[in-house]
Amino acid sequence: MYRIVRKKVLNPTVIQIEVEAPLIARKARPGQFIILRVDEDGERIPLTVAGVDPAEGTVKVIFQVVGATTEALRHKEAGDFLQDFAGPLGVPTHTEGIKNVCVIGGGVGCAIAMPVAQEFHRLGARVTSVIGFRSKDLLILEDEFRACSDRLEVMTDDGSYGRHGNVTVPLKEMLENGEKFDMIITIGPLIMMKFVVAAARPFGVPVTVSMNPIMIDGTGMCGGCRITLVQDGKRVTRFACVDGPDFNGYEIDFDEAMSRSRMYFPFERHAYEETCNLFRNA
Amino acid sequence: MAVNREKHPMPTQAPEVRAHNFNEVALGYTAEIAVEEAARCLNCRNRPCVNGCPVNIDIPDFILQVRKGEFEKAYQVITRSSSLPAVCGRVCPQETQCESQCTLHVRAKMDPVGIGRLERFVADWHNANVSAAPEKPVPNGHKVAVVGAGPSGLTCAGDLAKAGCSVTVYEALHTAGGVLVYGIPEFRLPKAIVAKEVETLKALGVDVETNVIIGKTLTVDELFSIGFEAVFIGSGAGLPNFMNIPGESCKGVYSANEFLTRSNLMKAYRDDSATPIMKGGRVAVVGGGNVAMDAARTALRLGAEKVYIIYRRSMEELPARREEVEHAQEEGIDFRLLCNPTEIIGFNNPDDPRDAKNGFVTGIRCVRMALGEPDASGRRRPVVIEGSDFQLDVDTVVMAIGTSPNPLIKSTTQGLEVNRHGGIIVNEDGLTSRENVYAGGDAVTGAATVISAMGAGKTAARAILEALKNKG
Numbered sequence: 001m002y003r004i005v006r007k008k009v010l011n012p013t014v015i016q017i018e019v020e021a022p023l024i025a026r027k028a029r030p031g032q033f034i035i036l037r038v039d040e041d042g043e044r045i046p047l048t049v050a051g052v053d054p055a056e057g058t059v060k061v062i063f064q065v066v067g068a069t070t071e072a073l074r075h076k077e078a079g080d081f082l083q084d085f086a087g088p089l090g091v092p093t094h095t096e097g098i099k100n101v102c103v104i105g106g107g108v109g110c111a112i113a114m115p116v117a118q119e120f121h122r123l124g125a126r127v128t129s130v131i132g133f134r135s136k137d138l139l140i141l142e143d144e145f146r147a148c149s150d151r152l153e154v155m156t157d158d159g160s161y162g163r164h165g166n167v168t169v170p171l172k173e174m175l176e177n178g179e180k181f182d183m184i185i186t187i188g189p190l191i192m193m194k195f196v197v198a199a200a201r202p203f204g205v206p207v208t209v210s211m212n213p214i215m216i217d218g219t220g221m222c223g224g225c226r227i228t229l230v231q232d233g234k235r236v237t238r239f240a241c242v243d244g245p246d247f248n249g250y251e252i253d254f255d256e257a258m259s260r261s262r263m264y265f266p267f268e269r270h271a272y273e274e275t276c277n278l279f280r281n282a
Numbered sequence: 283m284a285v286n287r288e289k290h291p292m293p294t295q296a297p298e299v300r301a302h303n304f305n306e307v308a309l310g311y312t313a314e315i316a317v318e319e320a321a322r323c324l325n326c327r328n329r330p331c332v333n334g335c336p337v338n339i340d341i342p343d344f345i346l347q348v349r350k351g352e353f354e355k356a357y358q359v360i361t362r363s364s365s366l367p368a369v370c371g372r373v374c375p376q377e378t379q380c381e382s383q384c385t386l387h388v389r390a391k392m393d394p395v396g397i398g399r400l401e402r403f404v405a406d407w408h409n410a411n412v413s414a415a416p417e418k419p420v421p422n423g424h425k426v427a428v429v430g431a432g433p434s435g436l437t438c439a440g441d442l443a444k445a446g447c448s449v450t451v452y453e454a455l456h457t458a459g460g461v462l463v464y465g466i467p468e469f470r471l472p473k474a475i476v477a478k479e480v481e482t483l484k485a486l487g488v489d490v491e492t493n494v495i496i497g498k499t500l501t502v503d504e505l506f507s508i509g510f511e512a513v514f515i516g517s518g519a520g521l522p523n524f525m526n527i528p529g530e531s532c533k534g535v536y537s538a539n540e541f542l543t544r545s546n547l548m549k550a551y552r553d554d555s556a557t558p559i560m561k562g563g564r565v566a567v568v569g570g571g572n573v574a575m576d577a578a579r580t581a582l583r584l585g586a587e588k589v590y591i592i593y594r595r596s597m598e599e600l601p602a603r604r605e606e607v608e609h610a611q612e613e614g615i616d617f618r619l620l621c622n623p624t625e626i627i628g629f630n631n632p633d634d635p636r637d638a639k640n641g642f643v644t645g646i647r648c649v650r651m652a653l654g655e656p657d658a659s660g661r662r663r664p665v666v667i668e669g670s671d672f673q674l675d676v677d678t679v680v681m682a683i684g685t686s687p688n689p690l691i692k693s694t695t696q697g698l699e700v701n702r703h704g705g706i707i708v709n710e711d712g713l714t715s716r717e718n719v720y721a722g723g724d725a726v727t728g729a730a731t732v733i734s735a736m737g738a739g740k741t742a743a744r745a746i747l748e749a750l751k752n753k754g
Contacts, residue, residue: 023494023499023500024499027498027499042556043556043557044456044548068556069556084456084493085493086454086456086493086494087498088498088499089495089498216540216543216548219454219455219688219690220521220688220689220690221518221519221520221521221539221543221688222522222537223521223539223540224536224537224540226531228531237526237530242521242690256531256641259533259640260641262638262641263533264558265638267558268558
């Protein structure tokens with residue numbers, strides 16, 4: 001069992017918890033993830049590590065309430081225990097030789113982008129961050145990004161905070177103004193990452209995307225997290241849990257990944273409605 | 283008294299009943315049947331069956347005890363060699379191992395003695411009637427780490443613990459058992475039996491640490507630095523193989539590992555489970571091994587109206603355990619032999635790219651095969667019959683065509699040599715290219731049987747004990 005040490009509500013559906021897991025706290029690098037189960041018989045869900053405190057032996061994860069399991073997790077408080085917490089899994093984000101980086105996060109993806117931006121900042125790279133949300137009330141981690149970024153653009157789809165528009169607007173501006181990034185790293189909804197890749201393509205800037213497909217074991221056993229890359233015109237299968245979660249954005253078959261991510265939508269909707277009081281009381 | 287030519291049949295649930303539940307198919311011998319079956323054993327002098335057993339159980343001895351009604355004594359004979367008798371009695375391919383060597387079978391062309399069924403009976407009788415904890419061994423002062431709580435790791439851990447070693451087993455998943463819990467379904471191997479075997483090991487003093495991924499949470503080198511003197515790697519099968527045909531990324535295509543893990547480990551077969559799985563409809567399982575049989579019969583029990591096995595060779599080459607094939611046939615699984623998939627068809631509404639049905643499987647295209655000359659494996663090579671294409675309408679496809687070893691340990695352990703398939707290279711003692719690091723099971727061989735993994739765990743345990751003794 002793994003104790004929740006602290007809990008912080010970042011916005012109405014996004015919550016940060018810090019969990020006692022000393023072995024993982026010593027090992028986890030930015031870009032890696034853990035798998036947790038809330039209780040016995042629960043689902044295994046992957047969550048990206050948002051930070052660690054090796055001295056305290058805690059691991060920080062940030063999650064959005066989207067289904068039955070995250071709804072159950074929302075109700076756990078500091079002092080409560082999680083059934084299982086395993087990791088760190090996946091390959092850490094590649095940072096070597098990158099001196100000028102653009103980190104682009106969308107929605108709860110910013111929770112994954114943040115430790116990456118912090119790591120580049122720590123390594124002395126020039127960090128430009130672009131974070132986007134649907135509206136002001138969903139904004140998270142602005143202060144954290146400001147602290148580790150040489151330049152920060154905050155975007156909202158409805159213009160209720162920061163600049164009006166999506167994350168590709170400032171990206172295109174910067175690229176058109178001759179900004180030479182060594183790497184663009186983008187983490188967020190698949191459709192957003194697809195458009196970031198499209199915006200960067202004319203400028204030939206490398207793009208790393210962080211994939212978050214459906215996963216079960218997370219250790220390279222089930223193959224459910226497979227994604228298709230197109231390399232030199234050839235389609236190859238890769239597994240996000242052991243080969244990723246970071247991939248070359250130009251090689252990803254986004255349409256297939258989007259289709260696969262919707263496999264269990266009806267089931268998840270039903271499960272969420274069973275768990276959520278809002279629906280149960282209705 | 284003449285020996286009965288046929289072995290006593292295994293009582294089972296009726297096919298039409300069991301096809302709709304997850305309870306165990308085989309019900310086990312009663313004490314009366316077991317004693318009668320044991321009486322068929324000639325107790326012959328050269329004991330060929332023992333050599334047919336990968337862990338060399340003293341088979342004639344335990345059968346003699348059964349014949350005398352001394353079931354607990356029989357159990358003690360078996361556990362001298364095997365740490366998991368209730369498991370092996372259920373999942374070993376006895377027809378190609380001990381029973382294939384039985385004198386009744388080889389010399390007299392009769393059914394062999396039902397060794398597997400008797401082993402199962404003895405283990406179940408013990409579990410139901412004896413609750414005494416095993417005696418704690420005298421500590422020998424040595425510490426050994428075991429990676430993976432599957433058949434090879436548990437066997438290795440059991441043998442080391444019995445010799446007095448302090449053993450810690452590290453398991454990546456949340457439950458110990460490996461393939462016995464994520465892969466083999468409840469109806470073939472009830473999970474309570476696996477849990478019981480793990481409890482028996484714990485009673486011997488074995489420490490099982492779940493949620494620790496060796497290669498990630500801790501490396502092999504760190505295990506040595508925290509005081510372990512030897513490490514056994516039994517990390518098991520890894521990434522599933524796919525055929526690399528069009529359509530394998532459609533929704534509704536599973537690897538057998540994923541399909542079975544969802545149903546078994548994550549309990550999707552229960553109505554109250556939080557785990558989604560495609561249920562019902564029409565299912566094609568590609569492959570002919572035990573895993574394919576397990577997937578097909580699981581699909582049936584989840585409510586499928588039609589389940590096909592698609593296998594590219596003929597019934598004779600089908601590698602699954604004979605009893606599983608017979609059970610699958612009785613339950614109504616449709617075997618499409620000498621067939622090979624060429625493409626999986628996904629739904630595509632050309633007028634509406636947002637149609638929710640887009641990308642879901644609607645069918646599988648296959649070609650018929652004929653058997654040609656024997657290939658390197660000695661089996662006749664299947665060749666495509668041109669122009670024989672046909673399509674089966676299905677909405678779920680399960681690929682059960684093998685796995686390649688787990689990549690996490692080799693990628694984080696310097697100096698650990700692997701072969702071109704990714705299997706860890708070991709010598710006859712299970713020793714790897716790294717000093718004091720041993721390995722066995724699917725991590726070495728690629729997908730194989732539970733008992734061969736157990737045999738490897740046993741061999742390595744013996745070698746580790748020898749090495750520790752020489753070290754003093």
